[in-house]
Amino acid sequence: MEEQKRYGHFDDQHREYVITDPQTPWPWINYLGNEDFFSLISNTAGGYSFYKDAKFRRITRYRYNNVPMDNGGRYFYVKDGDTVWNPGWKPCKTPLDFYECRHGMSYTRITGRKNGVEASVLFFVPLKKWCEVQKLTLTNQSQETKSLKLFSFEEWCLWNAATDMENFQRNFSTGEVEIEGSTIYHKTEYRERRNHYAFYHVNAPIQGFDTDRETFVGLYNEFANPDAVMEGKPRNSHAHGWSPIASHYIEVTLAPGESKDFVFLLGYIENEQDEKFSAPQVINKTKAKALIAELDTTEKVDRAFDVLCTYWDALLNIYKVKTGNDKLDRMVNIWNQYQCMVTFNFSRSASFFESGVGRGMGFRDSNQDLVGFVHQIPPRARQRIIDIASTQFPDGGCYHQYQPLTKRGNNDIGGGFNDDPCWLIFGTVAYIKETGDFSILDEMVPFDNQPGSEVTLFEHLKISMDHVIKNLGPHMLPLIGRADWNDCLNLNCFSWDPNESFQTTENVSEGTKAESLMIAGLFVVTGKDYVALCKKIGKADEAERMQKAVDAMIEAVKKHGWDGEWYLRAYDFYGRKIGSNECEEAKIFIESQGWCTMAEIGAEEGMVAKSLDSCKKYLECEHGMVLNNPAFTRYIYEYGEISSYPEGYKENAGIFCHNNPWVIIGECIAGRGNDAWSHYAKILPSYVEEKYQTLHKVEPYVNCQMVAGKDAFRPGEGKNSWLTGTAAWMWYTVSEFILGIKPDYDGIRIDPCLPETAKDYTVTRKFREAEYVINIHPNGQQKGVKQITLDGNPVDGTVIPYSKGKHTVDVQM
Ligand code: GLC
Numbered sequence: 001m002e003e004q005k006r007y008g009h010f011d012d013q014h015r016e017y018v019i020t021d022p023q024t025p026w027p028w029i030n031y032l033g034n035e036d037f038f039s040l041i042s043n044t045a046g047g048y049s050f051y052k053d054a055k056f057r058r059i060t061r062y063r064y065n066n067v068p069m070d071n072g073g074r075y076f077y078v079k080d081g082d083t084v085w086n087p088g089w090k091p092c093k094t095p096l097d098f099y100e101c102r103h104g105m106s107y108t109r110i111t112g113r114k115n116g117v118e119a120s121v122l123f124f125v126p127l128k129k130w131c132e133v134q135k136l137t138l139t140n141q142s143q144e145t146k147s148l149k150l151f152s153f154e155e156w157c158l159w160n161a162a163t164d165m166e167n168f169q170r171n172f173s174t175g176e177v178e179i180e181g182s183t184i185y186h187k188t189e190y191r192e193r194r195n196h197y198a199f200y201h202v203n204a205p206i207q208g209f210d211t212d213r214e215t216f217v218g219l220y221n222e223f224a225n226p227d228a229v230m231e232g233k234p235r236n237s238h239a240h241g242w243s244p245i246a247s248h249y250i251e252v253t254l255a256p257g258e259s260k261d262f263v264f265l266l267g268y269i270e271n272e273q274d275e276k277f278s279a280p281q282v283i284n285k286t287k288a289k290a291l292i293a294e295l296d297t298t299e300k301v302d303r304a305f306d307v308l309c310t311y312w313d314a315l316l317n318i319y320k321v322k323t324g325n326d327k328l329d330r331m332v333n334i335w336n337q338y339q340c341m342v343t344f345n346f347s348r349s350a351s352f353f354e355s356g357v358g359r360g361m362g363f364r365d366s367n368q369d370l371v372g373f374v375h376q377i378p379p380r381a382r383q384r385i386i387d388i389a390s391t392q393f394p395d396g397g398c399y400h401q402y403q404p405l406t407k408r409g410n411n412d413i414g415g416g417f418n419d420d421p422c423w424l425i426f427g428t429v430a431y432i433k434e435t436g437d438f439s440i441l442d443e444m445v446p447f448d449n450q451p452g453s454e455v456t457l458f459e460h461l462k463i464s465m466d467h468v469i470k471n472l473g474p475h476m477l478p479l480i481g482r483a484d485w486n487d488c489l490n491l492n493c494f495s496w497d498p499n500e501s502f503q504t505t506e507n508v509s510e511g512t513k514a515e516s517l518m519i520a521g522l523f524v525v526t527g528k529d530y531v532a533l534c535k536k537i538g539k540a541d542e543a544e545r546m547q548k549a550v551d552a553m554i555e556a557v558k559k560h561g562w563d564g565e566w567y568l569r570a571y572d573f574y575g576r577k578i579g580s581n582e583c584e585e586a587k588i589f590i591e592s593q594g595w596c597t598m599a600e601i602g603a604e605e606g607m608v609a610k611s612l613d614s615c616k617k618y619l620e621c622e623h624g625m626v627l628n629n630p631a632f633t634r635y636i637y638e639y640g641e642i643s644s645y646p647e648g649y650k651e652n653a654g655i656f657c658h659n660n661p662w663v664i665i666g667e668c669i670a671g672r673g674n675d676a677w678s679h680y681a682k683i684l685p686s687y688v689e690e691k692y693q694t695l696h697k698v699e700p701y702v703n704c705q706m707v708a709g710k711d712a713f714r715p716g717e718g719k720n721s722w723l724t725g726t727a728a729w730m731w732y733t734v735s736e737f738i739l740g741i742k743p744d745y746d747g748i749r750i751d752p753c754l755p756e757t758a759k760d761y762t763v764t765r766k767f768r769e770a771e772y773v774i775n776i777h778p779n780g781q782q783k784g785v786k787q788i789t790l791d792g793n794p795v796d797g798t799v800i801p802y803s804k805g806k807h808t809v810d811v812q813m
């Protein structure tokens with residue numbers, strides 16, 4: 001392996017990743033915003049902002065798959081004599097004397113230096129505010145006075161990100177702006193049904209502006225050399241139709257050593273219907289001015305930034321580990337938890353791989369994301385569960401996705417993904433164990449958001465389980481429907497038409513034969529949880545009923561789901577085996593190994609151990625475990641999209657990081673700590689960061705959905721970074737199964753599973769109204785807690801009972 005070039009490094013003390021070369025192998029991005037107003041920002045300040053919903057409320061424009069790749073964003077141009085440069089290097093790409101981008105917890109700081117001038121921009125979205133702050137500090141580090149011309153730049157999106165990039169016959173005529181003082185307002189469609197507008201403001205007098213893109217840039221120019229900037233002359237253009245933008249022009253003189261701050265604000269405002277206008281055609285700017293007043297000085301902005309930092313301090317104080325292994329500690333304490341918050345917020349909607357227009361919030365995705373997030377802000381997790389459950393149908397099925405702005409199920413994709421219902425139990429149980437809040441089960445929750453249809457959340461859980469039981473196939477295994485967790489295993493699709501969606505087409509009617517071992521395992525795992533929950537809340541009969549169904553499922557798997565060395569993956573439409581040694585290709589799949597080992601199906605008969613061994617033998621490679629092996633080399637129309645991908649990518653034998661943790665948890669439950677750890681470290685970003693920055697390409701501080709598998713052209717290349725269930729599963733795996741701190745109804749269960757080389761470590765865990773400092777002494781053991789003491793007193797078993805206050809726990813393995 002050749003020595004890989006490095007583009008940055010971790011700064012654990014500041015919880016930042018520091019990028020030192022702007023030409024990263026792919027844009028390395030960060031997310032700003034925590035609740036309503038969000039931005040994506042790359043290491044060269046590319047990206048965009050939106051309010052709640054990246055499709056329906058896009059504030060600034062972004063062109064995906066552009067040339068160059070990451071073009072468009074919030075750009076500052078500094079014109080110093082004849083030299084024009086940007087603090088983030090792009091878009092001018094003028095070579096800088098110094099460049100640095102620090103991606104931190106919900107903020108990014110980009111600094112550039114050129115010819116004795118430093119421009120440093122801090123980007124963040126203040127808590128509870130609907131705006132992005134861009135605090136620009138210009139410093140003259142030279143010996144002479146500098147007269148600089150500064151241009152800002154944002155390009156407005158006409159709100160609906162989908163029609164914005166297709167309906168030009170309309171779009172080019174609708175754009176409208178207002179300019180007042182140092183604020184540029186974007187009010188396209190405000191005259192009719194929209195009651196929102198956006199603005200771009202700077203807290204200093206301006207000497208000019210532009211709001212019409214072609215006038216500012218020039219029709220034959222690019223962002224890299226806009227006419228107005230190159231000539232150092234704003235045009236004071238007023239956009240009417242075409243493409244509205246916002247650019248401020250400011251003349252700045254700096255004495256040697258002098259420094260000046262400018263606060264730029266990109267804001268979003270909503271007005272009541274009868275308060276929309278202050279005069280005919282003039283928008284009511286009261287709220288915009290109020291928001292501006294809250295952030296119009298450096299001091300106010302610094303205070304808002306402090307509040308944001310304190311917020312993250314508190315969030316990251318809930319679970320903290322000290323093992324002495326920096327690579328582990330920084331992922332557990334910082335980046336994994338941070339990514340969990342981001343995936344909770346965005347599901348799979350907006351990243352540099354998800355265009356923000358394709359997908360809303362996934363039913364299964366969001367339930368899984370909960371396990372990574374629930375300890376951070378439980379009330380938001382609670383609300384999410386209710387929102388998700390509200391998109392369920394009375395028969396237990398559910399919309400596969402819903403739109404965050406409306407919270408309504410998405411009709412285009414519909415339902416029929418038969419694993420979906422089980423995930424509701426997964427998410428809800430995680431929430432109750434974290435909080436002890438059983439009252440959520442009594443919440444009245446509608447079906448398909450229809451008022452009047454409400455039943456308790458518990459009833460939703462019950463029908464979710466029943467949905468599986470009522471949809472069993474010929475082997476008494478769960479019918480797969482359109483797909484299970486693997487969206488691409490489409491066993492009822494049978495498509496020869498490239499214009500059909502694999503996910504929504506069922507050419508062979510409601511599937512009554514194709515069955516999934518993945519759902520079988522998922523049903524057993526969540527069924528056991530459901531049974532325990534029923535017992536806990538005094539529903540003994542229901543517990544017994546479901547236990548029988550779980551037992552029956554276990555029997556069905558043992559009888560029809562075992563292939564000799566591993567669990568089968570599925571039965572196809574014709575009742576033929578998938579993921580069997582009998583198959584020509586894709587003899588073994590990871591999903592059923594993960595779920596059936598987590599469910600411990602056939603553990604006494606040796607199935608679990610054999611399955612885990614087979615994962616090592618047939619699925620593992622240098623960069624993780626592939627999804628299936630061998631890869632499909634041709635399209636099999638009975639199988640659908642899975643066989644559409646070239647070998648080694650995505651669901652066809654890619655390393656789908658999301659499901660590696662399933663096997664790792666299987667290893668942990670089986671007590672095989674060495675194996676669990678070696679699988680885990682292979683896909684842990686900090687280990688990858690150290691070795692493979694160039695090969696891996698995508699951000700080294702977060703997990704990506706997929707790493708090219710061993711059959712791919714370039715094994716180890718990452719794709720689809722940020723928004724992936726991998727975040728929550730990695731967190732669940734390390735926090736609960738490897739480090740072994742597991743919230744339970746009555747306290748915290750302690751049951752680590754470690755490599756035998758593990759040293760003593762300490763976890764500080766805030767839990768409800770208590771804080772536990774847990775010192776764990778592995779004593780060379782991979783698994784098995786020998787003795788626990790709580791505040792000096794021995795505890796029976798492995799659960800430390802919950803009680804308020806501060807506690808010290810000592811664990812001998
Ligand atoms: C994507 C989807 C997820 C699915 C997975 C496997 O990550 O968001 O729902 O389970 O792909 O197909």
Ligand code: GLC
Nearest residue numbers: 359486487488503641650651
């Ligand atoms: C597929 C992807 C899969 C995703 C699905 C739904 O093309 O391979 O990962 O979950 O589409 O959007």
